[in-house]
Amino acid sequence: MGTGLLGRLLTRAVLLTALCGLALGIAGSMSVHRQQYFGAEGCGEAVWDVNVVGADRVWSALEAALTGRDLTAMVTGADPGLFHVAGPAASCLTGVDEQTLGSTREAGGFLVRGGGMLAARAGQDGELATRPAVVVPPDRWRGLPSVSLIQPTPVFDDSSSYVGFLVGDAGEIEDLVRRLRESGLEVEAAPAATAAEAALRAPTLSATTGLTALTCLSVTAFWALTLHAGQRPAVRVLRLLGVSPLRAAASRWAASAVPFAAAAALAAALWLGMILSGTLTTPAPGTAALIVAGAILADAALVALTHVGALWMKRVPR
Secondary structure, three states: OHHHHHHHHHHHHHHHHHHHHHHHHHHHHHHHHHHHHHHHOOOOEEEEEEEOOOOHHHHHHHHHHHHHHHHEEEEEEOOEEEEEEEEEHHHHOOOOOOOHHHHHHHHEEEEEOOOOOOHHHHHHHHOOOOOOEEEEOOOOOOOOOOOEEOOOOOOOOOOOOOEEEEEEEEHHHHHHHHHHHHHOOOOEEEEEHHHHHHHHOOOHHHHHHHHHHHHHHHHHHEEEEHHHHHHHHHHHHHHHHOHHHHHHHHHHHHHHHHHHHHHHHHHHHHHHHHHHHHOOOOOHHHHHHHHHHHHHHHHHHHHHHHHHHHHOOOOOOO
């Protein structure tokens, strides 16, 4: 393998790795955002962040205000790792059926994410902290893997504040907020960011995008220069023989296709290997494979344009 061919392979592998990493990073941020909201965007029309503060019995006031409304609240109180939920979309958010959710609520029990230590204990004893516990399979758990407990209704309504989100009709959300404020509670509510907005606001995205863009420009310039220096004489001969500029450039396809194919295989193996090994948990392996394939196809188009642009020869000096 010539020096130019090896250089193109290595530079393309670096760029493809960066492109796939950027795409997977954006998709991962979107996935984490959705899990933070327990996939709420698929359970109702609108999602609002909410913070309710009061002197006492805040949960009771919130639950009463939700009665008869197409609104669901999922919030945490004194324990940030423990979620409470009330409303018609509670089953959608928790990933369990209405009957299981209802019986767990009445018993003051827990929904436990499967696969962890708490799930092992709940599966063995059927309870946690002397209360009934239902293990929810990981593939049905809509929250983050780090969040492992949902207690639909708190046993003790002694928390002075609850923070979380509301999901449902946007008009009713505004009406609910007004009613809670009239009852003496302090309420802060605002529309939650979408998954795409949250991903684009990620602190590291601008720096990562800038570095990837610089890498793309550098690699493209390197390919154009090496192709021009190494393949131009052969293209000149073809043009002198009357071959069209596009066909003359395309005839040297191996100079770009071979290093690109090898680089694509290296980058895909790296990222998919990390996903399948569990090193990276978001997005899911199937989604990750589509993202990596999309990044490789986009880069293939750039390679083709660079190849033709570097070897295009409209006129040949005689």
